[in-house]
Amino acid sequence: MKKDWVLTQEAFDKLLDWLDPDRDVAGRKYEAIRLRLIKIFTCRGCSEAEDLADETINRVAARVSEIASSYQGEPAAYFYGVAQKVYLEYIRRCKTRQAEVPADSPIINITTSSEGIEDIELEYECLEDCLEHLPTSNRKLVLEYYQQERKAKIDHRKLLAEEMGIALNALRIRAHRIRRALEECVHLCLEQEPAH
Numbered sequence: 001m002k003k004d005w006v007l008t009q010e011a012f013d014k015l016l017d018w019l020d021p022d023r024d025v026a027g028r029k030y031e032a033i034r035l036r037l038i039k040i041f042t043c044r045g046c047s048e049a050e051d052l053a054d055e056t057i058n059r060v061a062a063r064v065s066e067i068a069s070s071y072q073g074e075p076a077a078y079f080y081g082v083a084q085k086v087y088l089e090y091i092r093r094c095k096t097r098q099a100e101v102p103a104d105s106p107i108i109n110i111t112t113s114s115e116g117i118e119d120i121e122l123e124y125e126c127l128e129d130c131l132e133h134l135p136t137s138n139r140k141l142v143l144e145y146y147q148q149e150r151k152a153k154i155d156h157r158k159l160l161a162e163e164m165g166i167a168l169n170a171l172r173i174r175a176h177r178i179r180r181a182l183e184e185c186v187h188l189c190l191e192q193e194p195a196h
Helices: 009-019 023-043 049-067 075-100 107-112 114-133 136-145 150-164 168-192
Strands: none
Touching: 009 023, 009 049, 009 168, 023 049, 023 075, 049 075, 114 136, 114 168, 136 150, 136 168, 150 168
């Protein structure tokens, strides 16, 4: 999948059409698949289960135009196959991050060293600066979206979508786009900072 590909409403509609011609049935299937993906990633010990589930859905949505006409069987199975690849990539990323930490260097020393603390503080400063540059509505949405934990987080997001008068998936898409923009902004900010 292209790195800069973003789930559009058109792509999401095609995905729902592939799941079922009846939009209500398709919506229920989508939610069931997403919850199952989250459970799969959670059971495998992934700390970013929701993000990995969304990444899986985005990859399927990016290819749905190519596969919908020729795919045989239940679409959910295709999602689970893509989820396996996303999981393997996640494991590789985790191993790469672990390999970057010297074996004789305890994690606690890395995060509490003065340089480590300065890096973390710099990241927070960049994040705060990037948040300030967001339109007020986007800043409020992203801060609200990432509150709470577990069931409370799910309930909070449903309530937030209701308050905004949009579907839960539309809320996810908006939050994902804002998060991507924030990540890019923070990355650029960190690149512009002089090295210590």
